[in-house]
Amino acid sequence: MPNNTKTFLRALNGETLPVPPIWLMRQAGRYLPEYRATRGDAGSFLDLCYNPDLACEVTLQPLRRYDFDAAILFSDILVIPQALGQHLAFKQGEGPQLDAIRDASGLGKLSVDGIHNTLGPVYETVSKLSAAIPSHTALIGFAGAPWTVATYMVEGKGSKDFANIRRFAYGDPDGFARLIDILVEATTQYLLKQVEAGAECIQLFETWGGVLSETGFKRWVIEPTKQIVANLRAVHPDLPIIGFPRGAGLHLIDFKNQTGVTGVGLDSGVPLEWVAQNLQKLGPVQGNLDPMYLITGGDAMLDETKRILDTLGNGPFIFNLGHGITPETPPENVDKLVKFIRNQH
Numbered sequence: 001m002p003n004n005t006k007t008f009l010r011a012l013n014g015e016t017l018p019v020p021p022i023w024l025m026r027q028a029g030r031y032l033p034e035y036r037a038t039r040g041d042a043g044s045f046l047d048l049c050y051n052p053d054l055a056c057e058v059t060l061q062p063l064r065r066y067d068f069d070a071a072i073l074f075s076d077i078l079v080i081p082q083a084l085g086q087h088l089a090f091k092q093g094e095g096p097q098l099d100a101i102r103d104a105s106g107l108g109k110l111s112v113d114g115i116h117n118t119l120g121p122v123y124e125t126v127s128k129l130s131a132a133i134p135s136h137t138a139l140i141g142f143a144g145a146p147w148t149v150a151t152y153m154v155e156g157k158g159s160k161d162f163a164n165i166r167r168f169a170y171g172d173p174d175g176f177a178r179l180i181d182i183l184v185e186a187t188t189q190y191l192l193k194q195v196e197a198g199a200e201c202i203q204l205f206e207t208w209g210g211v212l213s214e215t216g217f218k219r220w221v222i223e224p225t226k227q228i229v230a231n232l233r234a235v236h237p238d239l240p241i242i243g244f245p246r247g248a249g250l251h252l253i254d255f256k257n258q259t260g261v262t263g264v265g266l267d268s269g270v271p272l273e274w275v276a277q278n279l280q281k282l283g284p285v286q287g288n289l290d291p292m293y294l295i296t297g298g299d300a301m302l303d304e305t306k307r308i309l310d311t312l313g314n315g316p317f318i319f320n321l322g323h324g325i326t327p328e329t330p331p332e333n334v335d336k337l338v339k340f341i342r343n344q345h
C-alpha cells in the first residue's frame with residue numbers, strides 16, 4: 001500500500017518528487033564511530049547481526065545524523081548460507097569465509113527446513129525497527145539474490161575471477177540449478193518473514209551479476225529473481241521490490257521487464273542519459289553516485305551529484321550510491337551531500 005507520508009514509497013510508486021528521497025547502501029557501517037563502538041559492544045560483526053537490540057541501534061544511527069528517507073535492516077546477505085548449514089566466519093579485515101561447495105556433491109549438507117531458527121533474531125530486529133523508526137522513514141528489508149549468495153558459497157570467500165562458480169554453473173547446470181533452487185526457496189521464506197515483521201520494501205542485492213555470460217545472466221540472474229518476485233507477490237501483490245543487478249549494463253531493460261521488480265538500482269558505470277530515455281520510462285530507478293566521491297568530497301562530489309539529479313530528477317527517482325559506502329568516508333561529507341540534495345529544488 002502506498003503510504004503518502006513516506007517519500008521513498010511515493011517515488012517507488014512512480015511519483016516524480018521535487019526533492020528525491022535519499023538513502024545510501026551500507027549507510028550503517030564502519031565510517032561511523034558510533035557503529036564501531038556498538039560492534040565492539042556486540043563482540044563481532046555476526047554477533048551484531050543476530051542481536052536485535054544492537055542491530056536495531058546501528059540501523060538507527062545514520063538516521064539520527066542524516067534523517068535518511070529509508071532505513072535498511074542491519075544484517076548481511078550471508079546469513080542465508082549460514083542458516084542453510086554452511087559454516088561462516090568473518091575474519092577481521094579479511095571479509096567472509098565459508099566452507100566452499102565446489103560441486104553438486106556438497107549440496108547434501110544444506111537444508112531449508114530449520115532456517116527460521118537461525119534467522120529468528122533478524123525478524124525480531126525488523127519488528128523492533130518498525131516500531132522505532134520515524135513516521136516519515138520507510139523500512140527496507142533485503143537479501144542477496146541467489147547468484148550473488150552462491151558466489152560466496154562456491155568460492156568460499158570474495159573472488160576476483162569467479163572461476164570456481166562459473167565452472168560449476170556452466171559445466172553442471174542441472175547440479176547448479178539445485179543450489180539456486182535451494183536459495184530461491186530460502187530467500188523467499190526469509191523475505192516473507194521480513195515483510196510480516198514490518199519491512200515495507202525489499203531490495204535484492206545482485207552484486208556479482210556482471211561476471212556472467214549473456215546466457216548465464218538470463219539463467220542465473222533473471223530467472224531466479226523473477227521466481228522470488230513472483231513468490232513474494234503471490235502473498236503481497238503490492239510489495240515494492242528493488243533489484244540491484246550491479247554490472248548488468250544493457251541487460252537492465254530485460255532485467256526490469258522480465259523479473260517484475262518495481263525499481264532498479266544502478267551502479268556508477270551506467271550512462272544516465274540512456275537510463276533517462278530507456279529504463280526510467282519502465283519504472284523508478286535508484287542510484288548511482290560513485291562512493292569514491294564521498295571520500296574526496298568537495299566540488300567534484302557536488303558536480304557529479306548535480307549531474308545525477310539533473311538527468312534522473314525528471315522521473316521517479318531515489319538518490320543512492322552506485323555501491324556501498326566505504327569505511328574511509330568522512331561522515332561530514334555525507335552530511336554535505338544530503339544537505340546539497342535537499343537544497344537543490
Ligand SMILES: Cc1c2[nH]c(c1CCC(=O)O)Cc1[nH]c(c(CCC(=O)O)c1C)Cc1[nH]c(c(CCC(=O)O)c1C)Cc1[nH]c(c(C)c1CCC(=O)O)C2
Nearest residue numbers: 025026027028029045072073074075076077095205207324
Ligand atoms: C556482497 C555483500 C555482502 N553483504 C552485502 C552485500 C551486497 C552489497 C554489496 O555488494 O556491498 C549487503 C549488506 N551488508 C551489510 C548490510 C547492512 C545494511 C546497510 O546497507 O547499511 C547490507 C545490505 C552490512 C555489512 N556487511 C559487512 C560489513 C562490515 C563488517 C564489519 O563491521 O566489520 C557491514 C557493515 C561485511 C561483509 N559482508 C559481505 C562482505 C563481502 C563483507 C566484507 C567486506 C566489507 O567488510 O565491506 C557480503
